[in-house]
Amino acid sequence: MLMTITAEQAQQAIPDANSQKAAKKLSRCEDWHNKGASSEQWIWGEITGSAIYQSAVFLPELKFECSCPSFKRPCKHALGLLLCYVDHQILFPMVDEQPERVKKWIEKKHKASQKATSSEPAKAVDPEARAKRLAAREKKVDDGIGTLEVWLHDLVRLGLAKARQDSYSLFNQISTRLTDAQATGLLAWIEALHTALFTEHWQQDSLNWLGRLNLVVHLWQRRSQLDPLLQAELRQLIGFTMTSDQLATLPFEKKHYWTLGHKIGALNDGKGRYRRQWLWQPEQQQPALLLDFEIGSFTHFPLALPLGQLQPLALQFYPSSVPCRAKLAEQPSTIAFSNDSIPQGAFAHFEQALQHHASRLSHNPLMTQECWLVENLYLHLIDNRVYAVDQQQALLPLSIQDHWKLMAAVGDQAFLLAAEWNGQQLDVLSVWQNNQMSCFY
Template sequence: MTQQGVRWTADRVLALAPDTASREAGGRLGAAGPWSGAGRSDEGAVWGLCGGSGSEPYRTVVDVADPSGPAYRCSCPSRRSPCKHALGLLLLWAGGDGAVPRAEAPEWAERWLAGRRGSAERERTADSPDSPGPPSGSADPEAARRRAERRAERVTAGAAELEQRLADLLRGGLAAAERSGDGLWEETAARMVDAQAPGLAARVRELGALPGTGPDWPVRLLEECALLHLLGRGWLHRERLPEGLAATVRSRIGLPASADGPPVRDRWLVLAQYDTADARLTTRRIWLYGTDSRRTALLISYGAAGRAPEIALPVGLALDAELSAYPGAGQPRAALGERFAPPAPTAARPPGTTTARAVARYGEALCDDPWLDSVPVTLDRVVPVPDGDGWQLADADGDTALPVVPSARSRPGLWRLVALSGGAPVTVFGECGHRGFTPLAAWPEGADEVVSLC
């Protein structure tokens, strides 16, 4: 389960997916059920046979030993690379449950591996100082640059097509969106997947879910269309944007990025951890607060095919570790690096603010990322009070309040917060956005121990 001494995880595998659909389909194939004849070699090859709709299983082989990145070969007709079978095989291999044992490669896999590595050896020879070709190391960066340019061209064509489709939608009137059903949206999303812009495809699918979902759906649809238009225009004119905002646009479009920020070592207080899941994928979000750097950071990990995400941290304890930030202006997401000690208790907590300042902070964050749903905020001395059919968090020392998001009203965590408060002020950490506030953790007045509300 390692390549060059680094253990592969489900996160690392899913980061290879060319689009959301491939990621989800690969996640479904990450269990042993559809696979037979799976094996791996000490030289960094993984192979297997995956049952599909045809009479013959698909032959899938992955070479993970290439320093420039994995290479894939599959007998399926998909034009995506990696295809869902390659992703599923890598997830099975990364699971480490013995489903992919060491074995001798079958003839069909060995033939491809030998041909590929023979070509790689010839390229290295051609790149040697004694050869008349270009200097060593120049081929791979140039190939990567050409691949990036081709993908950028496809994304640009997709963004331009999406602009035209949004214009057609508004020209015909939003009422037509309800009559057209899901077909129009799915077809548009598929076009964005073909353009290798999974972020655009996901937002199109979200648009398709809005028509007919309440009396104010036309307003929400228009708002989301405006944000999608803004994202498309941001990509088409990305060279005019500040670098931080351009990186945010690339991330929202769905282009892969690595956590290349300088490592920051700190004692990171684990504020909250919660999962969201569907039938194919579990996404785990962990909020951390640096007691020295006073930074709030977000870890995201994935679990495919019913597996729990790999990263799990105890809420309320502090972790001595390094984090590296992902690119993008104002982005809180980071990657967990080296850990220096086990999690330990701490009396530290993030500084709190008022509900009015929390809303202002979200507004300021939108300048860096207009597509941001929420920001992490700690509210100081607030009281949960009923508000008609819902709840709100009211400042104990002021006259402002924040509504609790409707989705949190039926969760046990809200009632745990109400019981914890008992009508007295509490400190609450959560996510503040345009839908309201989602409480995730709380401290009673004068207490140091955090109470999870997830």
């Protein structure tokens, strides 16, 4: 069975508006001839331009091939083929024999995959050498955390108002020190504190991040007393990554999840981007986070899951006292469309969501955000700030780039909201109303 590619997934592969326009012109099914597909998830076809061009797409990775002379990759022909497939998947028959050029592309892909996986067998990990490296790394982190503790105390003694004036030198100093100490995971929190100094409610926001950083200092200094899962969470936050052999041993479970929304942003160092994909497990009212990174031209985001769909996913959760971040144990090949047109298992009101969040926070005080799904909400505008109102008349502020678009979309009717909760406001991901999903990011 061929993979189902949604229009939203296809958009990920289109690099710019010009490519979008050109590909759309070449997406008409009648313009493509000798269309076909293989059980290995390749599709192909021929289109006539200044010559006859043959294009192919490897669906799991959206990898494109084309015989045209264009230097731009993916080219408009291959993108047009993909858009044609999105709208007319049934017209791509499975065949046993591929065209010669397509065979060569498939063989090239096979060889590249074999080269990546059939290199010399991985050397056995030397536990003693790994322990020594880990001890040396922890000693560096100890020194960096010690410096951070002194820096936080100095910041409070100096006063936050003074820190606003000298912020560049103060924050550049501690960022450099934490980088040298191999505790780069904390740089995001340092940047969050720096940003908080210049928000509208800077006193409250700054103290919030000061408290969180101080908590990290005390937990690290007492890490031997922590629950192993909380200690694992702390290490991931500081920047200790799991090795490939450790990731391979993570247990996985297969359940049905809704895909609620994506968030894409720039990394603090400006050298790449991150993408958060939020999933929702309706029976347990539990969020799951797929976190991916794109670093320059070296790595690219994998194919995102289709939005607003319920499908069975095999997930491996990173060690945590409150499991949330996960990785796909296997790439889904099809979408299991649900009879339900909107996600189930939503919170009935904000109090229920806050109680659930407080329970999770009591097990993992390092948690800074998670995804909520809340039903039967209404919009309310106060001093040009938009709020969500639940059935108990409780209000929480919403963060959205253009709240007028949201207000125009839902009007004065009830809606279902998916959003990131950071302890202060809800950052809108998507809404459902009248069985229709709208995304806002």
